[in-house]
Amino acid sequence: MAIIEVDNLVKRYGDHTAVNGVGFAVEPGEIFGILGPNGAGKTTTVECIEGLRTPDGGTVRVCGIDPRHDTGELRQLLGAQLQQSDLPDKIEVGEAMELYSSFYRDPADWRALLDLLDLTDKIGTQFRRLSGGQKQRLSIALALIGNPKVAVLDELTTGLDPQARRDAWELIELVRDRGVTILLVTHFMEEAERLCDRLAVIDSGRVVAVDTPSGLVSSVDDRQRIRFRPSAPLDHAVLAAIPEVASVERAGDRLVVTGTGNLLLAVTTVLARHRVVAADLRVEQASLDDAFVALTGRPIDS
């Protein structure tokens, strides 16, 4: 059974329909991404899931609970990452952990969490003195303190440098490995591709596709291109006869073979049979960026 179910969700701000019939289901143990450009309705959607906004239409269930009606129970099940403004500047890391532990029936051991997130030596440090990466790690720790079944992480890595972002990705995987289902809001393609088991692509308040990152890519373009320098002359017809191959072209001293399916295996098997070695071999295929453009008609940062 799905752990989060969103069906035909609608949310308006005045005349503006920010979320217009959004639906998806998140399975237990997944890292499920909500990917879309600024203003697509991602935050509004997760705020409805967190019980922070009342939908104008549709239904939301988290572990079978309606977030609007059973707020107390939802708090015990769902860990939401804090916005930085939620913590006073002068609160110390240990004090924040102690305070947040008191909100839950069955809190995690917060010292162990700080250890996990590499913040033990910051127990006595004021929030305002933490680096950007340390603040993000603390916000993950606070999201996990109630031993939630689901953690919602909204633009967790925005503003982090590339190394801190990679560290955050490792942490998110670590959290998932502890059995927590993760709902991740992002507008970073690389983050979505690298971390998410499945994604809902949202644009202008609507879901345009739900699939695995590779499923999204192959649904819009499953062609691959292999470039290599053959070690010996080879009749193009030999490669063109392979069922997976659509075209064979020469580009300088390279051959460019385009096709679908398990193209690499098919081509290298035939090359081996003809005792030709493929030097400087490169495989190119469509990216999640290409899929996003095909699905929405524009790049995510346009």
Ligand SMILES: Nc1ncnc2c1ncn2[C@@H]1O[C@H](COP(=O)(O)OP(=O)(O)OP(=O)(O)O)[C@@H](O)[C@H]1O
């Ligand atoms: N409280 C609000 N009042 C009025 N309009 C709002 C409010 N919150 C969001 N909006 C508008 O609703 C639309 C969706 O906003 P939302 O924050 O959900 O999108 P988002 O995909 O999370 O974008 P971002 O990544 O920029 O936060 C936007 O056009 C936004 O301006």
